[in-house]
Amino acid sequence: MLPVWVLLFxxxxxxxxxxxxxxxxxxxxSGPLLALVAFxxxxxxxxxxLLREYTQWRRSLAMLVLLAxxxxxxxxxxxxxxxxxxxxxxxxxxxxxPAWSVLGGRVFLxxxxxxxxxxxxxxxxxxxxxxxxxxxxxxxxxxxADLMAVTAGLxxxxxxxxxxxxxxxxxxxxxxxxFLGCAVLALPLTLVVxxxxxxxxxxxxxxxxxxxxxxxSIGWLALVTATxxxxxxxxxxxxxxxxxxxxLVVALLAATxxxxxxxxxxxxVGAVVIALAxxxxxxxxxxxxxxxxxx
Numbered sequence: 001m002l003p004v005w006v007l008l009f010x011x012x013x014x015x016x017x018x019x020x021x022x023x024x025x026x027x028x029x030s031g032p033l034l035a036l037v038a039f040x041x042x043x044x045x046x047x048x049x050l051l052r053e054y055t056q057w058r059r060s061l062a063m064l065v066l067l068a069x070x071x072x073x074x075x076x077x078x079x080x081x082x083x084x085x086x087x088x089x090x091x092x093x094x095x096x097x098p099a100w101s102v103l104g105g106r107v108f109l110x111x112x113x114x115x116x117x118x119x120x121x122x123x124x125x126x127x128x129x130x131x132x133x134x135x136x137x138x139x140x141x142x143x144x145a146d147l148m149a150v151t152a153g154l155x156x157x158x159x160x161x162x163x164x165x166x167x168x169x170x171x172x173x174x175x176x177x178x179f180l181g182c183a184v185l186a187l188p189l190t191l192v193v194x195x196x197x198x199x200x201x202x203x204x205x206x207x208x209x210x211x212x213x214x215x216x217s218i219g220w221l222a223l224v225t226a227t228x229x230x231x232x233x234x235x236x237x238x239x240x241x242x243x244x245x246x247x248l249v250v251a252l253l254a255a256t257x258x259x260x261x262x263x264x265x266x267x268x269v270g271a272v273v274i275a276l277a278x279x280x281x282x283x284x285x286x287x288x289x290x291x292x293x294x295x
Contacts, residue, residue: 004239007231008246013224015250018082019258020216027209028201031080031148032189037202038217039075040183042225045218046176053173060169064177067162071174072181074155075225076189077148085145087255088131091248093149095128100157101240108161111236116280120242123277128248130270160232160240171230178225245274 024034057064081090102121105111163174194201205213232240249271256263263271 003231003234004243006227007235007240007243010224010227010231011244011247012250013220014228014244015247016254017079017220017224018087018251019254020212020220021079021082024209024213024216025083027205029083030190030193031083032076032186032192033194033201034083035076035079036183036186036190037213038079038221039072039179039186041214041217042222043176043179043183046172046179046222049172050176053170057169057173060166063162063166064169064173067159067166067169067174068177068181069185070155070162070181071159071178071229072183072185074152074159075178075182076186077152077155080189081145081148081152085143085149087251090145090149091251092128092131093146094153094156095245095248096125096150096153099125100154101160102242104157104161105164105236108165117239117242120277120280123273123280124242124245127270127273127275127277128245130273131248131252131267133264133266156244163229163233164236164240167233171226171233174229174233175222175226178229179221242277242280245277249275 021031021034025031029037078094081094099121102111102113102117106113159178166174202210235243252263252267252271
């Protein structure tokens with residue numbers, strides 16, 4: 001059960017991430033620029049750990065590069081979507097994640113989809129749908145933030161599958177390469193969104209804001225990414241995808257209690273349904289199937 005509780009902690013921290021991200025965005029920092037600086041700084045600090053564990057991953061370099069690209073894009077797209085879009089709408093589109101995780105776990109790792117797991121996925125997606133008011137959420141046309149949210153969910157599901165398969169790679173190495181991959185992928189997006197003003201925006205920040213940005217990078221991001229990689233490496237991808245729904249519940253509570261927003265009856269019902277889905281999957285006593293080799 002330890003990986004379950006660790007993943008619940010990590011997902012909860014991710015659910016709170018919109019608070020610091022929106023605060024930094026108030027200073028003119030775009031989502032890609034935030035991802036570039038925060039993840040890139042943490043990745044550079046973690047390079048010694050990556051090099052120290054070279055002998056443990058040198059025969060799995062291709063797998064590590066794949067994780068850097070998939071996990072890196074997941075983080076970049078997630079941060080960009082939260083900063084530039086409506087948080088509730090972004091979370092709905094992102095939380096197609098459980099379906100991608102369960103299906104991907106079945107296709108790539110041979111994980112079975114039991115009636116219990118299928119029910120949990122159905123409950124999770126139904127709850128997410130209710131949270132945003134049903135079909136009314138799709139009245140507005142798709143935006144860049146919407147596309148980022150969908151691809152972030154796909155990438156996080158892929159990250160879970162790769163991490164599950166590559167259990168022999170140390171958690172520290174997987175965490176650092178995701179940071180570096182995020183920085184590499186965020187760079188071209190930063191040039192598109194912020195252009196030549198990116199460096200000027202950073203130079204205009206006060207020492208206090210820069211200090212908080214550094215603290216967010218090496219404190220918050222390092223902790224939640226490491227705990228996420230550690231936990232998803234030790235459980236089925238389908239189970240990880242459903243349990244991580246806790247992130248959506250926490251995000252809604254943060255918006256209500258801290259952001260001063262109110263929740264409708266429909267949103268409350270949806271949050272309860274999502275929580276039930278996470279509990280249903282987290283308490284599954286079925287024996288975890290061993291990871292298999294990716295084709």
